[in-house]
Amino acid sequence: AQSVTQLDSHVSVSEGTPVLLRCNYSSSYSPSLFWYVQHPNKGLQLLLKYTSAATLVKGINGFEAEFKKSETSFHLTKPSAHMSDAAEYFCVVSDEFGGFKTIFGAGTRLFVKA
Amino acid sequence: GAGVSQTPSNKVTEKGKYVELRCDPISGHTALYWYRQSLGQGPEFLIYFQGTGAADDSGLPNDRFFAVRPEGSVSTLKIQRTERGDSAVYLCASSLWAGSTDTQYFGPGTRLTVL
Numbered sequence: 001a002q003s004v005t006q007l008d009s010h011v012s013v014s015e016g017t018p019v020l021l022r023c024n025y026s027s028s029y030s031p032s033l034f035w036y037v038q039h040p041n042k043g044l045q046l047l048l049k050y051t052s053a054a055t056l057v058k059g060i061n062g063f064e065a066e067f068k069k070s071e072t073s074f075h076l077t078k079p080s081a082h083m084s085d086a087a088e089y090f091c092v093v094s095d096e097f098g099g100f101k102t103i104f105g106a107g108t109r110l111f112v113k114a
Numbered sequence: 115g116a117g118v119s120q121t122p123s124n125k126v127t128e129k130g131k132y133v134e135l136r137c138d139p140i141s142g143h144t145a146l147y148w149y150r151q152s153l154g155q156g157p158e159f160l161i162y163f164q165g166t167g168a169a170d171d172s173g174l175p176n177d178r179f180f181a182v183r184p185e186g187s188v189s190t191l192k193i194q195r196t197e198r199g200d201s202a203v204y205l206c207a208s209s210l211w212a213g214s215t216d217t218q219y220f221g222p223g224t225r226l227t228v229l
Contacts, residue, residue, distance in 0.1 A: 042222070043118075044207075046217050046219075049215070101170055102147070102218065103159065104159075107154075
């Protein structure tokens with residue numbers, strides 16, 4: 001069965017410094033992996049997705065993530081944090097073996113200090 | 115174009131009552147998903163439809179929960195004999211197809227409070 005572990009429940013960075021949000025997954029098959037962002041009182045928005053093409057995936061707002069099969073990781077990064085990046089981030093896994101069911105991690109709340 | 119819409123945005127009910135939550139997917143999307151998000155948690159999968167049929171309902175917590183999508187578009191999540199533990203935000207998402215690579219587009223959610 002698939003599972004997702006987001007290693008940090010909270011991450012705090014200063015504006016202009018790099019962001020790293022960590023995600024490890026478990027999948028019995030070739031997984032698809034996603035990062036979604038949820039701003040307060042707003043719906044979930046897709047940041048980026050990995051679907052077995054290039055292992056380095058670029059998303060919106062300067063975010064990117066690298067799929068590392070050997071480490072079963074899909075960490076989200078951004079070179080320079082902006083105040084508007086403060087939100088909840090979810091790592092998500094899906095695979096055909098799991099019947100296309102999508103499994104969300106518990107989320108990482110990102111705080112950005114001025 | 116219009117995104118996924120959910121009604122009502124908020125629902126307050128009393129323990130033991132019946133509630134219906136509605137989801138209008140993006141036009142042309144064949145797959146529709148329901149999730150439940152409790153405070154401080156990630157969304158938890160409940161059920162998904164491919165067309166009119168429930169392809170996977172393994173996430174429904176018990177037989178008080180039921181969902182339908184009779185014409186392959188709008189879906190209704192039905193909860194009987196509500197309990198305080200059912201309080202959560204119920205999210206709906208749709209995608210073009212039910213594939214592991216397909217992007218799901220989420221609605222704003224319905225916040226259910228059971229008193």
